[in-house]
Amino acid sequence: MQLKLSKPYLPKIMAGFPSPAEDFTDLSISLDQLLVKNPPATFMAYAEGESMINMGIHHGDIIIVDRSLSPRNEDIIVAVLEGEFLIKQFSNAGDEIRLIPHNSKYPIIYIKEDSDFQVWGVVVHSIRSYR
Amino acid sequence: MIALADCNNFYASCERVFRPNLNGKPVVVLSNNDGCVIARSNEAKALGIKMGEPAFKSRYIFEKYEVHIFSTNFVLYGDFSNRVMSILSSNVPEIEVYSIDEAFLNLEGIPNKKQFSLELREKVLKWTGIPLSIGVAPTKVLSKMANSMAKNQSENNICILEHVDSINRHLKEFSISKIWGIGWQLTKKLNSMGIYNAYQLTEKSDLWIQKQMAITGLRLVKELRGEPCLELEKKWRRKKSITTSRTFAHGIDNIRDLSKALTTYASICAAKLRKENSCAKSIYIMLATDTSRRGHKSSKIINLNTPTNDSLEIISHCTEALRNIYNSNYTYKRAGVIVSDIVPQSKVQLTVFDKTDDIEKRQHLMQAIDIMNHKHGRLRVRFAVNGYSPRWHPHQELLSPCYTTRISDLKRIKG
Numbered sequence: 001m002q003l004k005l006s007k008p009y010l011p012k013i014m015a016g017f018p019s020p021a022e023d024f025t026d027l028s029i030s031l032d033q034l035l036v037k038n039p040p041a042t043f044m045a046y047a048e049g050e051s052m053i054n055m056g057i058h059h060g061d062i063i064i065v066d067r068s069l070s071p072r073n074e075d076i077i078v079a080v081l082e083g084e085f086l087i088k089q090f091s092n093a094g095d096e097i098r099l100i101p102h103n104s105k106y107p108i109i110y111i112k113e114d115s116d117f118q119v120w121g122v123v124v125h126s127i128r129s130y131r
Numbered sequence: 132m133i134a135l136a137d138c139n140n141f142y143a144s145c146e147r148v149f150r151p152n153l154n155g156k157p158v159v160v161l162s163n164n165d166g167c168v169i170a171r172s173n174e175a176k177a178l179g180i181k182m183g184e185p186a187f188k189s190r191y192i193f194e195k196y197e198v199h200i201f202s203t204n205f206v207l208y209g210d211f212s213n214r215v216m217s218i219l220s221s222n223v224p225e226i227e228v229y230s231i232d233e234a235f236l237n238l239e240g241i242p243n244k245k246q247f248s249l250e251l252r253e254k255v256l257k258w259t260g261i262p263l264s265i266g267v268a269p270t271k272v273l274s275k276m277a278n279s280m281a282k283n284q285s286e287n288n289i290c291i292l293e294h295v296d297s298i299n300r301h302l303k304e305f306s307i308s309k310i311w312g313i314g315w316q317l318t319k320k321l322n323s324m325g326i327y328n329a330y331q332l333t334e335k336s337d338l339w340i341q342k343q344m345a346i347t348g349l350r351l352v353k354e355l356r357g358e359p360c361l362e363l364e365k366k367w368r369r370k371k372s373i374t375t376s377r378t379f380a381h382g383i384d385n386i387r388d389l390s391k392a393l394t395t396y397a398s399i400c401a402a403k404l405r406k407e408n409s410c411a412k413s414i415y416i417m418l419a420t421d422t423s424r425r426g427h428k429s430s431k432i433i434n435l436n437t438p439t440n441d442s443l444e445i446i447s448h449c450t451e452a453l454r455n456i457y458n459s460n461y462t463y464k465r466a467g468v469i470v471s472d473i474v475p476q477s478k479v480q481l482t483v484f485d486k487t488d489d490i491e492k493r494q495h496l497m498q499a500i501d502i503m504n505h506k507h508g509r510l511r512v513r514f515a516v517n518g519y520s521p522r523w524h525p526h527q528e529l530l531s532p533c534y535t536t537r538i539s540d541l542k543r544i545k546g
Contacts, residue, residue, distance in 0.1 A: 041258035083152030
């Protein structure tokens with residue numbers, strides 16, 4: 001992952017007064033630092049389909065997944081169910097684990113004890129492009 | 132105490148991270164050209180598929196048991212390696228990255244080694260999906276032995292060898308051929324002297340060992356006795372030589388295609404030299420008609436007056452050498468370029484005949500090529516002599532996507 005905003009362009013030599021901004025040049029913004037808290041455990045993927053649109057995750061969005069985190073109730077996660085990847089909201093309220101879609105057309109998935117289920121990682125951000 | 136952390140079936144494990152449907156199923160990774168098996172998941176091992184076995188030999192087993200087959204994807208494995216190594220190094224005071232999938236760790240000051248190893252293994256598995264084996268012992272050589280025992284331990288892949296009694300017990304069961312640093316020739320020699328297990332070696336006198344196995348052998352035996360002789364190599368070492376060689380999918384019987392292949396390998400070597408800020412003083416090119424020892428081989432060494440990392444210069448030497456050794460009666464199956472006598476670029480001394488202006492211009496050109504290729508993919512900007520026809524390219528039919536390094540290759544996951 002190497003997203004980096006370039007530093008603002010400041011010419012090295014200026015006739016007249018030195019730029020008052022010169023001492024502050026390292027205050028640029030790094031999207032890397034903002035979106036990736038733990039680089040060795042962070043992976044990206046494309047979201048597909050419609051089941052999470054009411055949560056703001058649309059088809060074609062890039063999701064950023066941190067595998068080092070353990071899921072808390074209501075986190076968005078990447079799950080592996082019977083060998084297949086899924087993006088859903090994780091719910092462990094009460095005694096049962098449920099995978100909740102955010103589109104009324106899709107059913108809630110109840111995780112049974114004998115299900116082949118695993119949390120692959122926690123979705124920490126999603127990126128959406130408008131043009 | 133030293134730990135050796137080694138990723139289990141590393142290439143196969145990398146392929147599985149983004150293919151969870153392959154967990155519990157047999158997976159193999161084939162070498163360049165999809166020729167030989169170079170990595171196997173445990174399930175593939177259980178089917179009796181051997182390391183280094185030509186793929187065509189196992190075709191029947193592959194089909195019968197639905198073995199999942201991949202071409203080597205070093206971009207993917209390299210990225211996972213970096214992730215694993217960075218987690219390991221942030222958890223111990225010192226680390227020596229020994230290869231793409233193993234590292235020695237200094238566990239000094241860590242009180243409960245078993246607990247620590249278990250937690251470290253768990254962390255790497257959770258964060259990256261890659262399972263590790265960890266062997267802990269007083270020396271590097273013993274930690275290597277502990278690791279091979281950890282691999283066979285099905286429950287947690289951790290093995291701690293701390294006490295002399297237990298170390299000796301295991302040394303007696305450890306064949307000398309499996310000791311790190313003892314090759315098959317030395318094994319044969321020692322076997323003929325009646326030495327079969329590691330413990331027998333530790334009982335010999337230093338003088339005897341040094342006579343039979345030289346000073347490096349003595350260090351190795353001392354390490355087996357639990358006396359640390361090999362330190363962790365923390366500093367990055369300049370490579371002694373860089374090799375780029377490939378086996379062709381189909382034999383090549385004309386100098387044009389051969390030249391395209393060879394000059395491409397020359398460009399790859401030169402780019403690797405520049406990446407390390409190094410220059411090479413000697414270039415070696417080789418051609419072979421067969422991958423086994425039997426085939427016809429020819430080679431040539433070129434010694435330069437001034438060490439270089441300039442692609443064009445290395446290419447032109449290679450082309451000339453190729454014309455010298457090419458024999459139109461043969462069909463070649465393999466070719467390679469090795470650059471050696473490597474020195475730091477900053478220490479290169481120019482001769483009176485070198486034109487410094489030209490050299491500087493060419494350095495800028497190389498730099499520009501490297502920047503573009505870094506951005507858009509290896510060999511995207513190439514020299515005309517490299518050609519474009521991928522006829523001689525290795526087969527990589529079963530290549531997985533570069534899930535972690537290429538934005539267009541990101542995994543698509545259903546919401």
